[in-house]
Amino acid sequence: MQTTTMGLVLRATKTGEADRVLSILTPTGIVSAMAKGSLRLKNKLHSATGLFCYSEFTLFEGRTMYVVDEAEVREVFWGVHEDVVNMALAMYCAEFISTLSPTGDEAAAQLRLLLNCLYYLSEKRRTADFIKPVYELRTLTQAGFLPGLVACTDCVKYEGGPFFFDAATGLLYCADCAAKRGFSANLDAAALAAMRHITYSEDEKLFGFSIAQNSLFRLGTVVEQYVHYCVDKPFKTLEFYHSVLGQGRADLEGDPCNPNT
Ligand SMILES: [Zn+2]
Numbered sequence: 001m002q003t004t005t006m007g008l009v010l011r012a013t014k015t016g017e018a019d020r021v022l023s024i025l026t027p028t029g030i031v032s033a034m035a036k037g038s039l040r041l042k043n044k045l046h047s048a049t050g051l052f053c054y055s056e057f058t059l060f061e062g063r064t065m066y067v068v069d070e071a072e073v074r075e076v077f078w079g080v081h082e083d084v085v086n087m088a089l090a091m092y093c094a095e096f097i098s099t100l101s102p103t104g105d106e107a108a109a110q111l112r113l114l115l116n117c118l119y120y121l122s123e124k125r126r127t128a129d130f131i132k133p134v135y136e137l138r139t140l141t142q143a144g145f146l147p148g149l150v151a152c153t154d155c156v157k158y159e160g161g162p163f164f165f166d167a168a169t170g171l172l173y174c175a176d177c178a179a180k181r182g183f184s185a186n187l188d189a190a191a192l193a194a195m196r197h198i199t200y201s202e203d204e205k206l207f208g209f210s211i212a213q214n215s216l217f218r219l220g221t222v223v224e225q226y227v228h229y230c231v232d233k234p235f236k237t238l239e240f241y242h243s244v245l246g247q248g249r250a251d252l253e254g255d256p257c258n259p260n261t
Pocket residue numbers: 152153154155156157173174175176177178
């Protein structure tokens with residue numbers, strides 16, 4: 001049986017002499033497909049079956065997986081490939097969504113979200129440390145892990161002062177109520193506003209906010225904790241992302257042990 005679908009290549013693994021096994025996020029779910037000979041530069045499948053290519057695929061049902069018959073590239077996201085931090089984040093996003101393995105309508109929403117994130121990264125319209133919590137939190141929300149961010153769980157306070165987001169339960173507490181439970185606040189007002197925006201905003205407005213770097217750092221830390229509790233699995237690509245991000249920062253700031261750099 002033959003089928004035609006749009007899809008984003010989440011993983012392209014070399015096999016045999018010049019073949020690639022692809023993991024493709026389509027609007028109905030993730031499929032595996034063999035792209036025979038696609039590593040050869042002159043092969044007709046070469047340009048549309050690379051990592052993070054968004055392409056139109058014509059697939060045949062093979063014995064164990066689909067076989068790519070034709071592929072026409074629509075978007076390559078060069079700006080992701082040109083930057084090691086962006087690439088590391090994209091690889092983490094790909095592993096993250098592969099783990100959640102969405103199906104049906106959710107797959108279509110998750111595909112749109114990931115394409116938008118890759119676009120913002122590729123066009124350098126947002127930095128990786130901005131895109132990462134947006135992607136993680138919105139993906140979890142779309143997957144059904146909706147955090148309760150409307151107000152403090154104990155006293156219904158909804159603004160003013162710092163708050164505590166309990167990543168283990170997905171619930172919010174004001175600083176006073178958190179203290180009674182033995183927790184300290186982990187969100188300032190801007191980080192909480194960003195969490196609410198990412199969780200509740202319409203698709204078109206998702207990326208339309210700005211946030212100061214220190215609040216972004218708090219947001220990133222809390223959202224990553226939430227990921228940890230929702231998806232109980234260590235991500236190798238997340239470790240890699242943090243290692244290249246740390247390296248990038250060290251390059252930027254110079255070597256603190258050597259004031260001449
Ligand atoms: Zn409270």
